[in-house]
Amino acid sequence: MRQILCVLVIAMMLAACKKDRNDDPLPEIASxxxxxxxxxxxxxxxxxxxxYPVVYYDSPVYITFRFDGVILDNNGLPYCCGPDSLKINGVPFEIVPKADLPANPSCAFVDCATCPTWEITQSGDEMIVGACTTFPKYKYVRE
Incomplete structure (x- = not known):
């Protein structure tokens, strides 16, 4: 009887668990x-x-767009000097974190001269990112 009660209590606890947030990408940035x-x-x-091809000195350069639009670096930490908004194929999107972000210790050593909006042209598994007109554009492929 005691075992049945324990199993019922555990089952009720598991049923009461819920996911705290939805990690599905927002529709505006799903692509x-x-x-x-x-x-x-x-x-x-x-x-x-x-x-021109990018020359990697140590390892490839990656960026990750999280489900809420937050941009992460190679280590999964917030991108230093990232934008406040994106323009994806001409459609504006404001980046508002929907989950906690860990601190990126590398950012303490970076002097930011950022652009508030990144222009992104995306088609299939290829994307071109341009920040300000004075910065070069970069081409990315989906991993």
Whole structure:
């Protein structure tokens, strides 16, 4: 009898558990949510703009767009000097964290000169990210 009571109590406790948040991507950013690897950088030389492969010195550069639009770095920490909003294929999206963010100790050593909005052009598994007009654009592929 005691075992049956314990099983019932445990079953009730498990049934009462609920997920605290929904990690499904918001509809506005569903197309870009997930992990992306940088592959190319746009450079202008002698008035001609071309794409060049990214040279990795240690490991590939990744960014991850979390379910709420927050941008994470290679280590899953908040991206240093990230934007306040995104423009995805011309549609604006304000980044508002919907879950706690750990501190990124690397950001203490970064002098930010950020752009408030990143322009993103995404098609299928390829994405081009441009910050300000003075910064180069980067091409990413979905991992």
């Amino acid at each position: 870009i949510a997930g992990k992306w690897r940088m592959t190319e950088v746009e450079k202008t030389e002698n008035g001609k703009t071309s794409w």
